[in-house]
Amino acid sequence: MAGYLLYSQTLTMRRIITCCTFVFLSMSQPVVAQIAAQKPMLEVLHWWTSAGEVDAAQVLRHGLAERGVNWEDYPVPGGGGDSAMAVLKARVIHGSPPGAAQIIGPNIQYWAGLGFLQPLSNPSLAADGLFYPVVDDLIRIDQEVVAVPLSIHRINWMWLNPAVFERLDLPLPTTWSQLLRAAPRLREAGIVPLAHGNQPWQNATLFEVLLLSEAGPEFYQRYFVEQDPAVLEDARVVATFERLRQLKSLMDPGMINRSWQDASRMVADGAAATQIMGDWVKGAFTAWGLQAGEDYLCLAVPGTNEQHLYSIDTFVQFRDNPNPISFQPFIETLLAPQVQREFSLAKGTIPVRRDLTMAGFDDCSRASHHVFSQAAAEHRLAPSMAHSMATSPETEDAVFEIVHRFFIDDSLSPEVATAQLAQSLRALK
The missing domain is CATH 3.40.190.10 (Periplasmic binding protein-like II)
Structure with a gap:
């Protein structure tokens, strides 16, 4: 019995070797050459x-x-x-x-x-x-x-669904006050005024856009790039945190850990009226077969018409x-x-x-x-902090942490958040 098993295993091995040899030799020479000359x-x-x-x-x-x-x-x-x-x-x-x-x-x-x-x-x-x-x-x-x-x-874009505004007979929001006034009508119609994803990098993106809106490119440069101690606790930073909290009131409870793509899909589908995000949103809209000027609109974030927050x-x-x-x-x-x-x-x-x-x-x-x-x-460009263009990774991480903490904790005041961020920026300069 042992001898039979040994013979059987040997025969099987020979068949495998013969089969593999046949397959290799039967391959056409062009195929073998192609394998040998594979692209780097x-x-x-x-x-x-x-x-x-x-x-x-x-x-x-x-x-x-x-x-x-x-x-x-x-x-x-x-x-x-x-x-x-x-x-x-x-x-x-x-x-x-x-x-x-x-x-x-x-x-x-x-x-x-x-x-x-x-x-x-x-x-x-x-x-x-x-x-x-x-x-x-x-x-x-x-x-x-x-x-x-x-x-x-370009980061400082607001993306809009024009059909939503047309159906509700609302003007396109070119100012913050217009967006805030439109919010109750939008909510009554079951539409989220501002689609967003509550992730640290998305909150930081919104914060940097709002700082540019509130204070302009020169201040933005002094704050994020130079980390000038003279501006770190400026009233305009407090106003930026106040605006961030105000805009949070336009969002929906489902935003927790929502991806930016899902927020963009809400705008595309008419479930949301607007989104503030960089122009990779337009890439997503294009991939979904949407046409600019028809299915969606782009407006510069209020106060930043002539500004370019870039990556x-x-x-x-x-x-x-x-x-x-x-x-x-x-x-x-x-x-x-x-x-x-x-x-x-x-x-x-x-x-x-x-x-x-x-x-x-x-x-x-x-x-x-x-x-x-x-x-x-005109030397008015603003490098994006949230997208790694303005400062060191350590400083970026600190901004993400403090802005995100402020965003999720309504008990934290804009003044305290400004002071905490100023302290971190001073330490990391």
């Missing part, structure tokens, strides 16, 4: 997970494939990119950074200061005047380019990149004029290249482009 891969870490963001990433994926490199997707969910940065740090510490990583704002200087970023050389990156000065300053460290810019977001999409390469040759095609992809256009159309942004026209873009994008250009020329 570039692993790309980012936080684009909404419908519009996924469509925009597909534009980059296809553009990279046309240049002979396959895009290996590494998306990390989480608004604002905080989760992505945590994952990135863990991977770098482990010695396995991705081939390309989405890093924005002062985080670029942080990683460059640690010696992790690879200086980049490419004719387009060195082209004089291709980018706005604020973009050039962002991507350069000691005159070396260490990041590739892609597109520009800039950028990518970097690490020095110990396992496949550095793939990054040059990636640079060429990101900066290609057609890719820049198609990416921004899908994502809701405007191209970072100054030599591209806005032909074919909707009124929201054209308005964003016009205001950004004017504000850049």
Whole structure:
């Protein structure tokens, strides 16, 4: 019996070997050659997970494939990119950074200061005047380019469902008082006046937009970027917290931990009248088949018509990149004029290249482009604190914590919140 079992096992093994050998030898030579000549891969870490963001990433994926490199997707969910940065740090510490990583704002200087970023050389990156000065300053460290810019977001948008206002015969709210006066009528009709998600980064986004609205870009710069002690307890900061609490009264109880996409869907479906959020909302609307000017409207947040609260999409390469040759095609992809256009159309942004026209873009994008250009020329741009453009990660975390605590705790006064935030900003300067 033992001998039979041994013979049976041996026969089975021979059949497996013969089968596998036959399959391998029967493969056509072109298939084998194709496997051997497989395109190089570039692993790309980012936080684009909404419908519009996924469509925009597909534009980059296809553009990279046309240049002979396959895009290996590494998306990390989480608004604002905080989760992505945590994952990135863990991977770098482990010695396995991705081939390309989405890093924005002062985080670029942080990683460059640690010696992790690879200086980049490419004719387009060195082209004089291709980018706005604020973009050039962002991507350069000691005159070396260490990041590739892609597109520009505007944060201070209010998104509206025009059918709701038309049906209730309400004027479009261009001031806070108009929005507040419309709230009772909207509630009577079963419509949430202001869709929002009670998450720390969303609350911080609303706070920074309101600070810009209450105090303007110069004060915003002194407060968030310079952290000037002379303005940290200014009455305008107290007024910003007061406005935040006032707007909270326009929201619904279901906002706890609601994603920004779900809030945007409420506006799209007519369950809510407005949402205050960056132009990635427009990317989601586009992915859902909605048309600007018909299915939704965009208005600058009251008091910020001529202001541009911005965030800039950028990518970097690490020095110990396992496949550095793939990054040059990636640079060429990101900066290609057609890719820049198609990416921004899908994502809701405007191209970072100054030599591209806005032909074919909707009124929201054209308005964003016009205001950004004017504000850049007049030094009135405001870098987004909540989206990692204005300050250090430690300061950003402190603002998130205090603003979120104020938002969820109605017993905390605007004056106390202002003092607590001032204390943190002084300590972290």
